Amino acid sequence: MIVGLIYVCGVSAIIFVFSIFYFVWREGAPFLYDCFDFKSFFTSPEWYPTSVGNKRYGILALLAGTGSVTIVAMLIAVPFSLGTAIFIAEFCGKKTKEGLKIVIELLAAIPSVVWGFIGLMVMNPIIVKLTGAAIGLNALNAGIIVGLMSVPIIVSIAEDSIRAVPDGYIEAAEALGATRWQTVYKVILPAAKNGLLAAILLGVGRAVGETMAVLMATGHSINVPFSAEFPYFHALDSVRTLTATIAAELGEAPRLDAGPGGIFPPEGRHYQVLFVIGIVLFAITFFINITADLIVKGIRNKQ
Amino acid sequence: MVNKNRIEIRNLTVRYGKKTAVQDVSLDIPTNSIFTIIGPANSGKTTLLKSINRTLELETGISVSGDISIDGKNTRKEFNVYELRRSIGMVFPLPVGLPLSIYDNVAYAPRMAGTRNKQTLDVIVEKCLRQAALWDEVKDRLQNLGTMLSGGQQQRLTIARALSHSPEILCLDEFSIAIDPVTTMRIEDVLVQLKKEMTIILVTNLVQQARRLGDMTCFMNKGQVVQVDTTEKMFSDNPGNQLTYDYVRGVFG
Numbered sequence: 094m095i096v097g098l099i100y101v102c103g104v105s106a107i108i109f110v111f112s113i114f115y116f117v118w119r120e121g122a123p124f125l126y127d128c129f130d131f132k133s134f135f136t137s138p139e140w141y142p143t144s145v146g147n148k149r150y151g152i153l154a155l156l157a158g159t160g161s162v163t164i165v166a167m168l169i170a171v172p173f174s175l176g177t178a179i180f181i182a183e184f185c186g187k188k189t190k191e192g193l194k195i196v197i198e199l200l201a202a203i204p205s206v207v208w209g210f211i212g213l214m215v216m217n218p219i220i221v222k223l224t225g226a227a228i229g230l231n232a233l234n235a236g237i238i239v240g241l242m243s244v245p246i247i248v249s250i251a252e253d254s255i256r257a258v259p260d261g262y263i264e265a266a267e268a269l270g271a272t273r274w275q276t277v278y279k280v281i282l283p284a285a286k287n288g289l290l291a292a293i294l295l296g297v298g299r300a301v302g303e304t305m306a307v308l309m310a311t312g313h314s315i316n317v318p319f320s321a322e323f324p325y326f327h328a329l330d331s332v333r334t335l336t337a338t339i340a341a342e343l344g345e346a347p348r349l350d351a352g353p354g355g356i357f358p359p360e361g362r363h364y365q366v367l368f369v370i371g372i373v374l375f376a377i378t379f380f381i382n383i384t385a386d387l388i389v390k391g392i393r394n395k396q
Numbered sequence: 397m398v399n400k401n402r403i404e405i406r407n408l409t410v411r412y413g414k415k416t417a418v419q420d421v422s423l424d425i426p427t428n429s430i431f432t433i434i435g436p437a438n439s440g441k442t443t444l445l446k447s448i449n450r451t452l453e454l455e456t457g458i459s460v461s462g463d464i465s466i467d468g469k470n471t472r473k474e475f476n477v478y479e480l481r482r483s484i485g486m487v488f489p490l491p492v493g494l495p496l497s498i499y500d501n502v503a504y505a506p507r508m509a510g511t512r513n514k515q516t517l518d519v520i521v522e523k524c525l526r527q528a529a530l531w532d533e534v535k536d537r538l539q540n541l542g543t544m545l546s547g548g549q550q551q552r553l554t555i556a557r558a559l560s561h562s563p564e565i566l567c568l569d570e571f572s573i574a575i576d577p578v579t580t581m582r583i584e585d586v587l588v589q590l591k592k593e594m595t596i597i598l599v600t601n602l603v604q605q606a607r608r609l610g611d612m613t614c615f616m617n618k619g620q621v622v623q624v625d626t627t628e629k630m631f632s633d634n635p636g637n638q639l640t641y642d643y644v645r646g647v648f649g
Contacts, residue, residue: 261492265554268451269505269561270482279504284495 114375120348121368123357129369138317142342142363150366152373157317158232158332159377162307165236165328166300170243171293177244178251178292183277201245205305212238212310226329230312233328238310239303243296250295254288255281287389294385298378301336308337335374339367402427402595403448403565408462410443410452417443419619420462425612430587430596432610432627434603434643440619441599442489445567448597449484450477466565482509485558485594489570491550493542494557498525498534501542501553505561520560527590528556529582548575555583559590566590567597572605584609603644607631615640 128150137151177197181190216237217229224233258281266276282289312331319326342363349361357365403425410418418440425431433441446452448464450471464471471480482505494501502521503511511517521538525531530552534545542553551574558566568587572580587596587609600606606613610627615637623630623637635641 259492261488261490262494264451264454265486265488265492265494265557266504267454268449268481268484268486268488269508269557270478270480271504271508272478275508279496279508280494 117368117371117375121365121372123351124362124365124369127357128362134369138315140315140338142346142366148359148362150362152335152370154315154317155333155335155338155370156373157319158311159301159334159336161232161318161326161328161330161332162235162239162311162334163297163300164326165232166240166243167293167297169237169240170247170296170300173240174244174247174292174296175251175289178248178255179277179281181248182252182255183273183281197245197248200241201249203242205242205303206309208238208242208306209309212306216310220329224329228312228331230310230331231329232311232318232332234312235307235310235332235334236328238306239300242303242306243299246299247292247296250292251285251289254285254292257288258284290388291385294381298381301374301377301381304334304336304340307334308340311337313337313341335370339370343367401425402467403597404463404465404468405444405448406463406465408444408447408464409460410440410447411459412455413457416619418447421616421619421621423614423621423624425595425597427595428591428593429611430591430598430609431612431614432598432600432606433614433616434600434606435616435622436643437601438618439616441616442569444616445486445569445597445599448565448567449481449486451481451486453477482561483564485561485563485566487551487555487558487566487568487571489573491547491554491574493545493550493553495541495543497539498542498545498553499538502556502560504557509561521556524556524559525553527559527586528552529579529586530556548579551575552579552583555586563594565595565597567599569599570601571598572600572602580605603646607644615643617643 133149133151135151135156136153137149138154138157139149139151140154141147141149177193181193185193212234213230216234220226220229220231220234262280262284263276266280271279311333313333314331316330316332318328318330318332346364346367347360348364349358351357401424403423405421405423405425408418408421409416421440421444433444435441443452447460448471452458452460466475466480466483469475494504496504499521502524503517506517506520511520522531522535525534530549533549534540534553542550545553551571555568555571566587571583575583584605587598590596591611598606598609607627610630612624613627613630614624615622615630617639623635623640625635629635630640631644635644641647
């Protein structure tokens with residue numbers, strides 16, 4: 094009986110994932126069958142799903158937007174969080190540790206719309222003042238916000254994996270005359286690298302999936318913030334991400350059924366293409382998880 | 397054979413919170429000899445070792461009083477703690493291969509001390525692995541992870557690592573509990589060789605091991621030194637102390 098229940102619980106996770114994928118797929122499928130052009134979908138930055146005469150569905154700019162926000166976010170979050178995790182786990186006193194952990198948990202509890210508000214009202218004027226950019230709502234702003242949002246996740250998982258390093262390792266290194274920092278650098282970090290990697294990838298997942306805060310802080314304008322010439326990456330460009338596009342446009346896109354002969358009216362394509370974006374997001378997170386799995390397994394096999 | 401005292405422990409008392417682990421211990425440990433410490437569990441042997449290289453300080457809630465000096469220098473006042481630990485090799489009861497390759501495990505301490513030259517490191521690694529009777533088994537796979545060796549091999553790896561910074565003092569804490577008897581005998585031979593170059597302190601649960609190796613033997617019980625004497629005297633029919641007599645014959649403990 095209990096075994097059966099546990100079995101159901103275990104299997105239900107798989108069922109949920111598959112049914113979510115099925116429904117997303119079902120809504121997006123007509124678009125994929127009828128007017129999906131792989132090349133222009135992924136390589137065109139022209140996103141005009143509601144144009145009356147010439148509807149264009151290119152998500153390159155949206156991919157670039159998500160990519161740029163994630164890059165900035167990780168540039169900020171990874172060093173910051175790993176440093177914090179090492180400090181909490183190995184260097185600070187007990188009282189500081191308790192205090193820091195509470196504050197970091199508090200950071201995780203802030204709703205994302207509040208983060209978006211901070212991006213909109215606080216970071217925006219600061220960025221304008223410091224960089225002289227025309228508008229402070231851009232990839233940099235959203236990247237900083239999302240970076241700070243990822244910090245609690247990365248810190249807590251990284252700290253767990255650092256603390257899971259056997260005391261014997263630390264004792265042995267110390268007995269060899271290693272200073273605290275040498276112990277951390279040469280023994281603790283290599284021993285904890287699987288957990289640290291998992292922590293970073295969870296942070297990436299968070300950055301890719303974050304919606305409300307980036308919707309408010311990116312400026313939400315179609316733009317590819319990369320160029321072929323120096324400086325290659327323009328963090329001060331306003332961008333729009335995949336997630337924010339779905340959130341902002343789904344409410345406005347009508348879901349229309351197929352007419353006679355199974356032909357969908359063109360006004361309904363917008364709704365469908367947003368679900369195709371959902372499928373793309375699904376694929377990205379799937380890819381991240383698989384990569385993480387493979388890396389972790391690779392490390393394990395080498396041992 | 398009269399040796400000068402290398403390590404002098406004076407009135408050492410260590411408390412973990414309210415529990416006294418080592419109580420008012422004074423010992424003189426001579427150079428170029430093997431000094432064995434025997435005694436039942438919880439008698440403070442390991443604590444004593446850890447207070448010599450000051451790794452005891454890493455634990456929380458301890459208080460230490462008394463002095464330990466090496467060659468007349470007070471370990472707490474006249475030594476940099478990292479220099480002190482580098483001059484003492486330490487082998488723990490359970491093998492701890494660091495999560496590095498076999499080569500890097502042994503080269504770890506020399507590298508920390510600033511040795512970067514590949515050839516010098518190669519020489520050190522080979523020498524230490526040979527001394528620990530491990531070289532022949534691992535010479536073809538030095539880049540494999542040390543944590544993947546068997547327990548006995550890992551323990552020899554930790555011995556090689558402890559020797560890698562050419563310490564003047566080598567402390568072994570029940571090194572043989574995870575090793576087979578044949579390997580144990582090989583390492584014991586190594587220790588007898590090594591005592592020409594260094595001072596060896598051996599904590600052991602195997603009374604016979606103390607008898608085989610020790611020049612001096614110290615019997616500890618409940619945090620106190622019951623008796624210190626030449627190993628010959630300790631294991632003779634009349635060690636002069638009933639408790640010692642009982643313990644070495646397995647009557648008690």
